[in-house]
Amino acid sequence: MKYIGFLLVFLVTLALGIILSLQFGSVPPIGKLLDPNQGFWQNSYSEDMDFQETFDLKNLAEPVKVIYDENLIPHIFAENEKDLYRIQGFITAKHRLWQMEFQTMAASGRISEIVGPVAIELDRMTRRKGLAFSAESALLYVQKEHPDTYELLEAYADGVNQYIESMGASDRPIEYKILDYKPEAWSSYKSLLLLKYMADMLVGDRDLEYTNLRNQIGQEMLDKLYPNYPEENDPIIESEKIWDFVPLEVSKPEGLEYPTSDIFVNSLPQPVEGIGSNNWAVSGSKTKNGNPILANDPHLSLNLPSLWYVMQLTTTSHSVKGATLPGALGIISGFNEDIAWGVTNATRDTRDWYAIQFKDESRTEYLYDEVWVKSTFRLEEIKVKGQIAFLDTVVYTHYGPVVYDKNFRSDRKDVNFSLKWTAHQESNEQKTFLLLNKGKSHDDYIKALNHYTSPAQNFVFASKEGDIAMKVQGRFPLKWEGQGKFLMEGKNPDFEWKGFIPNEQNPSTLNPERGFVSSANQHSVDPSYPYYIFDHSFEHYRNRRLNNRLREMNQISVKDMMDLQFDNFYLHASEALPVMLGLLDSMDVSQMDEFGIKYLNQLKKWNFYAFPNQEEPTLFFVWWEKLYEEIWSKWKIEGKPIVLPNKYQTTGLLKKEPENGLFDNPATGEKETAKSLAKASFLEMVEKIKKIENTEKDYSWANFKKTSILHLVPNFKSFSHFNVYTGGGAGILNATSERHGASWRMIVEMGENGEAWGIYPGGQSGNPGSKYYDNLLKKWANGEYVDVSLKSEANFFNPLLITHFNN
Amino acid sequence: MKKSLILFVLIALIVLIIGPYAPYWVLMIGVAIVSFVVGAGKVSSFFSSGLSFGLAWLGLTLYISIKTDSELPKRIADLMGLENESMLMLGTALLGFVIGAFSGLTGTMSRRMIERKI
Numbered sequence: 001m002k003y004i005g006f007l008l009v010f011l012v013t014l015a016l017g018i019i020l021s022l023q024f025g026s027v028p029p030i031g032k033l034l035d036p037n038q039g040f041w042q043n044s045y046s047e048d049m050d051f052q053e054t055f056d057l058k059n060l061a062e063p064v065k066v067i068y069d070e071n072l073i074p075h076i077f078a079e080n081e082k083d084l085y086r087i088q089g090f091i092t093a094k095h096r097l098w099q100m101e102f103q104t105m106a107a108s109g110r111i112s113e114i115v116g117p118v119a120i121e122l123d124r125m126t127r128r129k130g131l132a133f134s135a136e137s138a139l140l141y142v143q144k145e146h147p148d149t150y151e152l153l154e155a156y157a158d159g160v161n162q163y164i165e166s167m168g169a170s171d172r173p174i175e176y177k178i179l180d181y182k183p184e185a186w187s188s189y190k191s192l193l194l195l196k197y198m199a200d201m202l203v204g205d206r207d208l209e210y211t212n213l214r215n216q217i218g219q220e221m222l223d224k225l226y227p228n229y230p231e232e233n234d235p236i237i238e239s240e241k242i243w244d245f246v247p248l249e250v251s252k253p254e255g256l257e258y259p260t261s262d263i264f265v266n267s268l269p270q271p272v273e274g275i276g277s278n279n280w281a282v283s284g285s286k287t288k289n290g291n292p293i294l295a296n297d298p299h300l301s302l303n304l305p306s307l308w309y310v311m312q313l314t315t316t317s318h319s320v321k322g323a324t325l326p327g328a329l330g331i332i333s334g335f336n337e338d339i340a341w342g343v344t345n346a347t348r349d350t351r352d353w354y355a356i357q358f359k360d361e362s363r364t365e366y367l368y369d370e371v372w373v374k375s376t377f378r379l380e381e382i383k384v385k386g387q388i389a390f391l392d393t394v395v396y397t398h399y400g401p402v403v404y405d406k407n408f409r410s411d412r413k414d415v416n417f418s419l420k421w422t423a424h425q426e427s428n429e430q431k432t433f434l435l436l437n438k439g440k441s442h443d444d445y446i447k448a449l450n451h452y453t454s455p456a457q458n459f460v461f462a463s464k465e466g467d468i469a470m471k472v473q474g475r476f477p478l479k480w481e482g483q484g485k486f487l488m489e490g491k492n493p494d495f496e497w498k499g500f501i502p503n504e505q506n507p508s509t510l511n512p513e514r515g516f517v518s519s520a521n522q523h524s525v526d527p528s529y530p531y532y533i534f535d536h537s538f539e540h541y542r543n544r545r546l547n548n549r550l551r552e553m554n555q556i557s558v559k560d561m562m563d564l565q566f567d568n569f570y571l572h573a574s575e576a577l578p579v580m581l582g583l584l585d586s587m588d589v590s591q592m593d594e595f596g597i598k599y600l601n602q603l604k605k606w607n608f609y610a611f612p613n614q615e616e617p618t619l620f621f622v623w624w625e626k627l628y629e630e631i632w633s634k635w636k637i638e639g640k641p642i643v644l645p646n647k648y649q650t651t652g653l654l655k656k657e658p659e660n661g662l663f664d665n666p667a668t669g670e671k672e673t674a675k676s677l678a679k680a681s682f683l684e685m686v687e688k689i690k691k692i693e694n695t696e697k698d699y700s701w702a703n704f705k706k707t708s709i710l711h712l713v714p715n716f717k718s719f720s721h722f723n724v725y726t727g728g729g730a731g732i733l734n735a736t737s738e739r740h741g742a743s744w745r746m747i748v749e750m751g752e753n754g755e756a757w758g759i760y761p762g763g764q765s766g767n768p769g770s771k772y773y774d775n776l777l778k779k780w781a782n783g784e785y786v787d788v789s790l791k792s793e794a795n796f797f798n799p800l801l802i803t804h805f806n807n
Numbered sequence: 808m809k810k811s812l813i814l815f816v817l818i819a820l821i822v823l824i825i826g827p828y829a830p831y832w833v834l835m836i837g838v839a840i841v842s843f844v845v846g847a848g849k850v851s852s853f854f855s856s857g858l859s860f861g862l863a864w865l866g867l868t869l870y871i872s873i874k875t876d877s878e879l880p881k882r883i884a885d886l887m888g889l890e891n892e893s894m895l896m897l898g899t900a901l902l903g904f905v906i907g908a909f910s911g912l913t914g915t916m917s918r919r920m921i922e923r924k925i
Contacts, residue, residue, distance in 0.1 A: 006916045013839070013909040017832040020906070031906070033883075034899045036867035037826035041899075044877035170827065174879070178886075718885035769879030 023180040026715070033177055040177055042170040043769040047072055047095070047801070054804045057162055059086065059155075064805040066091060067796050071786055072764035072772040075312040075321075077793045082155045084315050085329050087805060089159025089186070092309060092326045096766040097163070098173035099305045100327040101183055102712055104190045107197035108132040109382060114179055115713075116385040124392050125268065127380045128408060130401040131200055134424045135193040141426035142192070149431045153188035156329050160186035174768060175713065194327040195430065199423040201300070202275065202455040205351040206536040208263050208417070209643040211486040215262055216635065216642065225645040228534060229527050231652065234544045236346075236458055236470060236519040237507040239526040245505050247530035252480040253494040259355055259487060266409040267641040275300060275740055276539055277344035278546060278565070278733060279460040280518035281468040283511065287556045291751035292462040295561045296333050296342025297742040299735045302709040304720060304774065306762030308332075308744045310788060318438040321756065321790050323744045326766075330433040333746060335756060337790065338440040339463045340748040344519045346456040346472045347535045350423075352483075352497075354399045354490035356416040363395050363402075363416070367491040373398070399490065400424050418490060420497070422475045427453035442467045442510060449473040450503050458519035464750045470517035471508035472524045476501045481532045501531055516550045518543070520733075540648035541571045541731040558755065561747045566783035567733040573620045574608040576651045580623065583658060583678035595693070596686045610734075612702030612727040621704070621729070622688055626681035630672075634665045647731075654678075702726060705738050709761050709777065711768070719768040724761075726781040734783075745785065757785035810847035811855040817841045818856055818907060822863035834860075835910040842914030852915035853908045860907020865900035872896070 020031025033039045047068075057064075062079035064087050069075065074091050078084040092100065105111055109126035111119035126132075143150050164183050176182060214222050233239075277298040284290040300307055308323040313331065322334015333342045358375075359365040365372040375395050382390040395402040399418040404410050428451050435448035445461050449471055452459075456474020461467070477484070477497040488495035507524045509517060522543035524533060549564055581604065589597065599619050606616035624647070632644040645653075653660060658674035665672050692699045702725045711719035728734030728741065735741050741761070748756040761780040765772035779786065791797075821837045838860065842852050872880060872892070880892035889895055 002920065006913075006920055009909060009912050009916055013835065013906075013913045016906050016909055017835050020902070021830070021832060031831050031902065034895075034902055035826075035831045036864050036871060036899060037822075038830055040879065040883050041868055041871045044871050044875040044879045046875065046877070049875065169830070716886060718882040768882055769875070769877045771877070773878075 028178045029180050032180070038170045040174055040769075043174045043177075043767055046770040047765055047767075047772060051801050052803060054806060055166075057086070057090065057159070057805045057807065059158055060805060060807040063807070065793065066803045066805065067791075067793070067799045068801040069791070069796075070798065070800050071310075071776065072800065073310045073312070073788065074764075075314065075791055075793075075796070077314045079316055081152060081315055084313055085152045086155040086159040088311065088313060088324070088329065089156035090163045090805075091159075091311070092324065093160040093163040093186070095764060096305060096309055096326040097160075097183055098175045099712065099766050100160075100194070101186075101190075102175070103197055104193045104327060107135070107193045107200065109380070112382050112384040112390070114181055114385060117387055120382060120384060120390050123382045124380070124390075124408060126200070127382070127392065128394055128401055128403045129200065129268075129419065130394075130421075130424055131196045132193065133378065133401070135189060135196050137424070137426055138192045138196070138428070139189050142188070142428050142430070146428050146431055149428055149434065150188060152329060152434065153191050153430065156191060157186045157188055173766060175716075178716075179713075191327055191329065191430065194325060196423060198325070199455040202345045203347075203351060203421070203423065204537065205349055205353075206643050207349075207351075207353045207484065207487055208267050209641045210536075211258070212262055212640050213642045214258075214486060215260060216637075225649050225653075226536075227649075229523060230538075230540055230648055232540075232544065233523055233526055234547050235523045235526050236472060236543075237509045237525050237529075238512050238514060239528075240513070241507075241509055241525075243528065243530055247505065248478055248499065248501070250478050250480050250498045250531075252482070256492075256494050259489055262640060263415075263487065264410070264412070264639050266639075268403070268409075275345070276521040276542070276735065278518075278520045278542060278735075279342040279344045279458065280516060280546065280550060281340075281460050281462040281470075282516045282550065282553075282556055282561075283468045284466050286515045286554055287749075289557075289749065289751065289753075291749050291754065292466060292468050293556060293558060293561055294335070294340040294342060294460060294462040294468075294748045294750070295565060295746065296344070296460065297565050297735075297745040298333065298343060298345075299740055300743040302707070302736075302739060302741055302743060302761055304709055304711050304762050304768075305766035306743070306760050308760050309764065310758060310760075312791060313437065314793070319790055320437045321788060322746065323758070323760070328433070329430055330437040332433055333744060334437075335748045335750075335790075336437065336439070337464070339436075339445060339461065340750060340756075341436055341439075341445065341462075342460045342746065343457040344460075345521055346458045346474055346519075346524060347521055347537045348456055348474065348476060348524070349484055349534050349536075350454065350456065350474065350477065351419065351421045352477075353487050354397070354418045354420065354495065355487055356397055356399075356402060356418050356490040358416060366397055368398070369491070369493045375402075397490065417487065421454075422456075422477070423454040425453060425475065427451070427475070429453060441465065442469055445469065446471070458521075458524070460517060460519065462748070462750055464754070467511055468517050469508065469510045470519060472506050472519075473503070474506070476506065476531075476533075479532050479534075482534075483532065485534055505531075514551065518546050518550060520546050536643060539731070540646070542733055542735065545569055545571045545733055558747055558749050558757065562757065562783065562785060564733065565742065565745050565747070566728075568610045568727045570608050570610045570617060570620070570729065570732055572647060572651070572731050573606075573610075573617070573624075576624060576647070576654070577603060577606070577608070577620055579651065579655045580627065580678050580682075583654070583675045584682060592683075592686070595690045596683070599686060599689060600682075610701055610727050610729050610732055612700065612725050614701050614727075615699055617701040617729065618699045618704040619685065619689060623682055623685040626684040626688075627677060630677040630681050631663060634667060701729075705729060707736055707738055707741065707781075710739070716768075721774065721777060724777070724781050742780075745780070746788070747785070754789070755787070756789045758788040759785045810845050811851035814842060814845045814847050814852065814855040814911065815859040817845070818859035818911070819863045822860055822903075822907075823867075826863075826867075831906065835906055838907055838910035839914035839917075842911040843918045845915075846918050847915060849912060849915055849919075852911040856911020856914075857904040857908025860910075861900045861902075861904030864903030865896060868896045868899050
């Protein structure tokens with residue numbers, strides 16, 4: 001009996017020891033997590049309570065000093081570049097390790113390893129797009145052609161790894177503790193992977209959708225509703241620009257026809273509307289102090305830990321400050337003593353699809369130029385937490401990976417679409433940023449950009465010497481008119497890209513007469529540019545608002561530029577609402593209930609701004625949404641992806657051709673017109689808002705759009721912020737919609753007494769237990785900034801912490 | 808009585824001094840060994856070890872909460888579906904009590920077994 005009693009107690013104790021350290025499904029290892037000495041409690045310390053004054057770091061040539069300011073922005077003072085990037089790696093890992101690793105896991109299709117089978121589809125998609133494949137070839141290219149870059153990438157990786165080694169189990173970021181895994185070693189490959197991740201986030205294409213659309217509505221209607229250039233084009237490079245180069249010849253091969261069959265695949269998710277950015281620079285002639293001022297606000301998915309991490313990087317020869325991407329070297333959007341630069345996405349169709357004809361089901365050979373060519377296979381082993389690995393075989397042609405086939409997002413045996421994408425090509429984007437960081441002049445900027453391939457960006461520039469410039473930089477395929485807009489025939493070499501546009505012929509401008517340069521993801525150029533350019537997602541509103549404002553502004557101060565970044569004017573509403581109200585005129589107001597009359601009166605008096613407390617933006621937004629749905633939903637066919645006309649074209653159609661047959665839905669007995677649809681959608685809007693008013697008591701704009709900043713693991717709701725009180729919206733300069741918006745705002749005034757201001761929705765710390773995790777969020781929501789001017793080691797006012805790194 | 812007090816103090820020291828350097832299951836082994844050596848009665852070993860371990864953990868959570876004033880306990884409580892951070896502290900203390908108590912009981916019971924054999 002005694003023995004049985006002992007055995008029982010012993011087994012209970014053993015079971016407690018083991019079970020509490022194991023993860024069951026989504027339940028974390030409770031014992032490990034709650035242990036106050038090792039578990040999550042230890043992550044409660046903010047960085048200022050728990051830091052080291054000195055640290056012995058291997059491989060340093062000289063001592064390095066890191067001084068943090070009151071917002072936990074580190075200022076690294078090193079003697080040389082290798083030491084600088086080694087410390088950048090160390091410091092970034094110290095504050096953002098989990099995030100930088102998680103993002104590269106996402107980019108290489110390894111999320112299933114962390115979260116289990118729910119992520120298999122996502123991982124397959126990432127791998128089929130070939131992100132890891134392209135980072136591998138980028139690494140080989142950098143090792144061979146750019147040993148100087150490689151050396152710095154290695155130093156950075158060493159810094160990250162020395163941090164990981166120095167870290168005890170209790171120091172591990174909270175996400176590792178909850179999801180129960182450990183950080184692995186960093187490498188140069190991972191830094192390159194991160195830049196591919198950005199390409200994936202920012203580049204899309206609609207080739208398959210356009211193919212279906214052309215079959216459905218015909219080429220003529222396609223040209224009318226989806227023109228290459230909008231009527232009021234206000235391009236990035238000013239229309240007056242003279243193209244003083246001899247373009248390469250390219251023309252459509254005669255008699256070439258696109259394949260015409262419909263495509264039934266579950267097409268890839270695209271970058272969401274609202275991912276975009278603004279940047280601009282005004283020359284000294286337009287500013288109060290006579291110095292150029294540069295501004296940049298990239299709009300991306302709003303997440304925590306924040307996408308950006310602010311740093312100052314100083315060596316004896318240069319000093320640069322701005323936003324870094326944790327995992328990549330140097331500053332991505334920032335400034336030094338001589339120049340400033342910023343980026344917006346230069347959307348452009350750099351991804352094309354080729355239908356491949358294989359010889360047989362083994363898919364080892366495919367037809368090209370009337371001969372059978374060997375394909376290659378890449379076996380993707382996706383490790384899955386708690387399960388056996390998932391194997392996926394991806395076939396590669398000379399174009400690139402066959403993304404869609406019978407095994408992925410298609411049921412049909414004859415679907416084999418190969419992806420050709422500039423992001424797969426050898427490149428060294430990292431070098432662009434390394435060179436910009438220490439650039440001194442417009443020449444240096446142009447030289448730096450020559451290394452930049454993908455994702456194409458509009459690089460804005462300003463210098464202390466007084467230059468302002470803009471260049472649309474990426475590696476752009478040389479295409480004949482219309483090439484790659486639709487699915488192409490893989491066996492016919494006539495469909496191949498004809499080369500690339502030389503860097504020096506990419507659209508650019510230096511000190512234009514109008515005194516400013518700007519970009520907001522709109523068309524790069526006006527139709528006089530001698531090459532064919534196309535993209536589905538060019539912006540039509542932010543660009544015009546921005547340029548209109550910049551044209552009329554003079555005596556500009558930094559404060560004016562801050563106000564412009566936070567500008568809430570809803571240009572689309574100001575153009576569409578009068579048309580919509582005009583269509584309602586015939587409607588008998590007596591038909592409406594008191595709510596309808598109230599909403600109508602509100603809309604009639606609206607000033608077209610989208611401040612958080614206003615109700616009119618909600619009314620307009622919902623009305624527009626319903627109207628758009630009424631007009632175009634008839635085109636949607638289950639399983640057959642298409643794209644609908646954008647709101648700019650739709651607004652134009654409502655205004656100019658309200659009687660057009662396009663408004664009619666042939667499936668109904670009646671004949672719909674713009675008028676009848678405007679009326680129907682208005683009533684739908686009234687019903688919806690009435691409901692909101694009854695349930696939530698509040699249909700103000702902020703409460704309706706519910707801007708949310710989510711932790712990268714969406715289940716970690718309490719690490720996120722919901723319903724942030726702020727204005728703006730998609731298509732507005734302050735582009736803060738529900739899940740997207742300015743992920744970083746920066747204003748830099750050049751010159752001797754130059755100053756710089758920045759803000760982002762989050763904080764420097766990646767630790768949800770730290771007070772620096774989200775301390776900047778409120779300021780961001782209110783349109784405030786923090787001072788991010790360059791600081792010197794000698795006159796560092798009021799440092800928060802100082803760490804000395806010694807060899 | 809005296810033995811259980813000694814046990815209480817020793818276990819608290821283990822949790823506070825070795826805890827920062829070792830996972831909780833190592834502490835469990837430590838508690839069992841100490842309880843084996845001290846050799847208090849079964850009931851007093853169980854409660855002494857449990858209370859000591861649990862209170863040490865509770866003390867640590869209190870200390871950390873007050874010192875850091877962090878949002879984290881609230882966030883984790885939310886994540887685990889608990890009402891507030893006090894529940895989380897209580898949960899941590901209870902867990903500490905259970906693992907401490909059973910480790911202590913195991914230690915003293917194994918001593919009894921060996922003693923009988925001799």
